[in-house]
Amino acid sequence: ERLAADQEVNTLLLTERSIADALGVDSQRARPSDSHKGTYGHVLVAAGNQRMSGAGLLCTSAALRAGCGLVTWAVPASLARHLLGRLPEAMLAGLPDAGHGDWAEVSAEQVLALAQSRDALVIGPGMGRYGDDVQWLRAIWEGTPCPLLLDADALNMLADAGDFAEWPRREAAAVLTPHPGEMARLAGLSIAEVQRDRIGLARSYAQEHGVTLVLKGAATVVADPDGVVYINTTGNAGMAKGGSGDVLAGVIASLLAQGLPAGKAAALGVWLHGAAGDRAVAARATAASVLPSDLIAHL
Template sequence: MYVVTAEEMKKLERETIERIGFPAILLMENAARGVADAVLKAAETVGRCWLVLVGKGNNGADGLAAARHLVEAGLEVSIVYAEKPDDDCSKETAMQRQFAIEWGIVSSVAGDSSIPWERYDGIIDALLGTGSKGAPRRQYASLIIAVNDSQLPIISVDIPSGINADTGEVYVPCIQAVHTVTFAFSKRGLLQFPGASRAGKVTVCPIGIPVQLAEQLEVRTFRLDPHSLTERLGVDSGRGRAADGHKGTYGHVLLAAGSRSMSGAGLLSSQAALRGGCGLASWALPGQLVLPLLGRVPELMLLGLGGAAAEDWSAVPPQALAEQAEGKDALVLGPGMGRWSGDSAWLRAVWDSTECPLVLDADALNMLADAADFAAWPVRKTPVVLTPHPGEMGRLAGLSVAEVQRDRIALARSYAQQHQVVLVLKGAGSVVAAPSGAVYLNTTGNPGMATGGTGDILAGLIGSLLAQGLSAEQAAALGVYTHGAAGDRAAAKRDSAASLIAGDLLDEL
């Protein structure tokens, strides 16, 4: 459930060794056995001759210990040191190196002679661990390039060499692993792209660090999965219903969405609200747009605002929407609304005059970004959820998309705390950040969801969950997880995820 930085992992290890008294050598042995187990399973398919690439730090020591376990299991193992072993290496690496000698494992140093890659069935990457910073250099870089070129399956120890363990940034060069065995807790860089794309399958291997230490040391980043939804957030990911429930039990969502050219955004968002389980959903539109949409979704109530002649949202007074929001359990604002002169002031008026929980998406986020004084807007008494994609997040924070993507966790957490909102930073591995500082990294979804309309569905779904009484943190986390899972089910029914369209998700919610 917990996801840690390199520094947090160091503290957890230090606390386990120094305060609890658990021997460091046992942590290393447990880690090595986890790596060896993964290699033994792979060897059943690819073959039993493996090469271990070893760096000078403790990551290399883990690899050396794994090599010893593999020899004991009957595999043919060789070691290549990235650098000539000397007194600069860690004491753990020196100890494990001596063990490897005693076990009779053949070793060499990179550069002393060419490596016969064709002899091996697989590679263990124990070059650079979580403490490594910046691009691999010299012989480390040469080894990484060569091993990637070998086309052999690579199992990485703790993290693929060349990934920033905290941000997921991929340096050049970087190992392309088929499997990463990480220790005790997942590292942030393994769940954030582009690092996640280099890690392959990720297995978290317990090594003897008590899980409760993460809570005691205030680790505040979590995997978003059924366990964290249930145990940390206390929500039912199955969205069970009370036997005696009725439509009034499950809340009434108001959606202000859509325009003449983007009515589909409102349709998708409104249907997602219904599929999300709310008892009632009302879709507010400029008055002239209501008639063509009547009956498209029989379960929806349509509300024409601004009079029958109103063609777009610029003709709808903010107070007209605020009046419709009275008594509603959530308001979703923004999908497909379009932009108009003075829309930021219009949004501010809605912000100030409504009291129900609020979800701002799409055009509403761009209105917010253009409000120069947003930092001075009053904190609402009821929750606010913002759902930006990286481009919208960049406009909100005054950053480029590249800067947004550089460290999505830190940015989302900072923005949520500063503005006292729940922020959903969408994209591969969506990030949900709460004002408390808690951050959740989603584990569902697929590239097929990179298509117009999926964000509209997410906004409606989160609004629906808010209307059913979930907190903003619960609704955003459950909404993001459920949305991604629906996308996964929809993609599984097609020959290619590329053919996925947003509407496919609705039947899977």
């Protein structure tokens, strides 16, 4: 360890010890006895459409389970009435949608108005793609005052922007959470090229764009814009199901809302997410039967 420090090694394995020593974070997230819901931040989740409302539900549930004090789940208004009571701990915000139940008619200004009083915004899971959505996302990027996490369809919008390198750097943190396919689109590479040098690509992309990048997969890579990279050691193949990424997005957003800097929130988030997956597998007969909702139960 001393030699690594002397050589200024900036690629670290994520373990319970390194989270405590290198990140200075309590992985058990102990709480003062006099704290209250306002102590732990308020997450805004903009996610889900008619076909994929489950993505928003998983993300919102995970954010709550990861410890934030409050979550508001924003959805198109026509969809909101079908979700009443599905997650009683969350607040539901139905945004005007011209009766279609999707995001095509929801303006960026409506999302930004909600984000003004929140501590983190996660956007993209189960959102779908719509006309002019790239400009819609850019308005969110430039106008959101709190830390912003982009996942799933928000990343595909970003990839289609073509000029993301020219977008202004955000004052508040930005976290991107692509899987290899989404990373390939963002970087203009093949998936094989992404997988050939996950660490190098994640580091260079984070530095070039001033973001914290979470390149998902076996041994998820977290890269900070200062060049530091963390490699996760938790998780298993039982997590290879649609919805696991939605859970991770909620966990990281929750930690952002609780005040952790983006790099620490992302690193701790992927470690907690994988550890929950390991506990979920241990509780079942086979890894193949694990569901993403099981991860939430084991956070």
